[in-house]
Amino acid sequence: MLSILCDAWGVALPPEPGIPPFVQTLRWGFRPIAFLQDCRRRFGDSFSVRFAGFERPMVLISDPEAIKALYREPTHGLPPGRNIVLEPIVGSKSLLIQQGAEHLSRRRLMLPPFHGERMRSYEEAMNEIVEAEIDTWPLHEEFPIHSRMQAMTLEVILRVVFGVSSGPRLERLRETLGSVLDETASSTGRQVLGLILARFGGPGPFAHFEEQLREVDELLFAEIAEHRERPDLAERKDILSMLMTAEFEDGTRMEDQELRDQLMTLLLAGHETTATALAWTFDLLLRHPAELGRLRDSLAAGDEDYLRATITESLRLRPVIPLAGRRLSKDLVADGMTLPAGTDVTPAIWLTHTREDLYPEPFAFRPERFLEEGPDTYAWIPFGGSVRRCIGATFAEFEMRVVLREVLTRCELHKASPEPERPGRRNITFSPKAGTPVVLASREPARERPAEPVTV
Numbered sequence: 001m002l003s004i005l006c007d008a009w010g011v012a013l014p015p016e017p018g019i020p021p022f023v024q025t026l027r028w029g030f031r032p033i034a035f036l037q038d039c040r041r042r043f044g045d046s047f048s049v050r051f052a053g054f055e056r057p058m059v060l061i062s063d064p065e066a067i068k069a070l071y072r073e074p075t076h077g078l079p080p081g082r083n084i085v086l087e088p089i090v091g092s093k094s095l096l097i098q099q100g101a102e103h104l105s106r107r108r109l110m111l112p113p114f115h116g117e118r119m120r121s122y123e124e125a126m127n128e129i130v131e132a133e134i135d136t137w138p139l140h141e142e143f144p145i146h147s148r149m150q151a152m153t154l155e156v157i158l159r160v161v162f163g164v165s166s167g168p169r170l171e172r173l174r175e176t177l178g179s180v181l182d183e184t185a186s187s188t189g190r191q192v193l194g195l196i197l198a199r200f201g202g203p204g205p206f207a208h209f210e211e212q213l214r215e216v217d218e219l220l221f222a223e224i225a226e227h228r229e230r231p232d233l234a235e236r237k238d239i240l241s242m243l244m245t246a247e248f249e250d251g252t253r254m255e256d257q258e259l260r261d262q263l264m265t266l267l268l269a270g271h272e273t274t275a276t277a278l279a280w281t282f283d284l285l286l287r288h289p290a291e292l293g294r295l296r297d298s299l300a301a302g303d304e305d306y307l308r309a310t311i312t313e314s315l316r317l318r319p320v321i322p323l324a325g326r327r328l329s330k331d332l333v334a335d336g337m338t339l340p341a342g343t344d345v346t347p348a349i350w351l352t353h354t355r356e357d358l359y360p361e362p363f364a365f366r367p368e369r370f371l372e373e374g375p376d377t378y379a380w381i382p383f384g385g386s387v388r389r390c391i392g393a394t395f396a397e398f399e400m401r402v403v404l405r406e407v408l409t410r411c412e413l414h415k416a417s418p419e420p421e422r423p424g425r426r427n428i429t430f431s432p433k434a435g436t437p438v439v440l441a442s443r444e445p446a447r448e449r450p451a452e453p454v455t456v
């Protein structure tokens, strides 16, 4: 049902909350779930939201049929904002901001290292990283597991994606990228804002951040140059090596500047997201002893079906990225309405994932629901969809399996507080507000895994 007329733009869209854009933005920023629930209660499956600073409203949809209609059209573009926020960091060639034929040719080139059969070649490095990380955790003391997951997923990107294995460059990248990532993920994203201002000739109080980015670039170009010198480049298993040897359809390869842009893209898209998904999974598991016990029993028996179902359920209940929208290239007929070309439309991922008609007892954590059957393509969309679906989805799920398997086999962890974590916004993610504090009660040595399940 179309019930408002957008005066600035002149087209009819689904209803919107009758509050100023500034207030809608604040509600979205500080209490996103309450805001979404409120809109669902008032308007149903589709509604419009106005974010401050954006010329047009964003239409949020949650019916899988409508999402299918949106995602099945490959020519839709990106919603506004992504290039302004991301380009200063990921660069103009980034897969995240390219569109049309340029986007598709890059996507084709970048997909092979993320195919399922490649995952086994990353497993050993991932296992080593998790084992070493677990050994640093303090015993009997509270610590936030979210930041430990961030350290781990950064290390995975550095070693498995960038192919940096040791030495001073690894140290410096760890340090500089760590602080760049902290700044980009801060709830205010103040440094990013500073960079944008600086690009438009604004004041430069954020020169420090630009300085850090320059240092990161130097390190990345040095790594790319060193990779080029390697006689075994074509056989190497890291993703940078594969990107360096892969060819576009016209036989050309990525130039150094583009390689740098895609490395920053994979870092930005793959690090915080996976760490946050892991933190949410721990928050859920450690508050659900029956499900945790079943998972540990199944792992001890060498069965990973319940582990996969647990990850699927965690990404359903706690999707890390709330919106994955498009600007329509042509009219969209969906949910009984026709939205004209030019409209910005996005699935409201959390609303789709908590529909009672799709998921009985939608707010309960029940991995069992995915044991018999995997999720439906358009009813489970934590990785978005179609030609822009996350290229790291298989990689992220694989990494999550490695981490959960190792941590749950070796560690007896408790949540520091029995309360569920509340979602907060960290840049574009829904993230556990308190960082999921946990206490490590005991730890088995690495590799000597107990034959019997360890109880938590």
Ligand code: HEM
Binding pocket: 095, 096, 097, 107, 161, 265, 266, 267, 269, 270, 271, 273, 274, 277, 320, 321, 323, 324, 325, 382, 383, 384, 385, 386, 387, 388, 389, 390, 391, 392, 393, 395, 396, 397
């Ligand atoms: C649990 C972890 C992750 C989640 C929840 C996630 C989620 C998403 C979402 C929602 C999108 C947008 C999709 C769309 O617009 O339809 C996306 C895109 C993307 N993701 Fe992920 N992601 C995760 C991990 C990763 C990893 C590990 C990598 C790579 C190392 C990665 C690389 C990318 C890239 C390059 C894109 C852009 C794809 C394109 O525009 O063609 N992501 N991701």
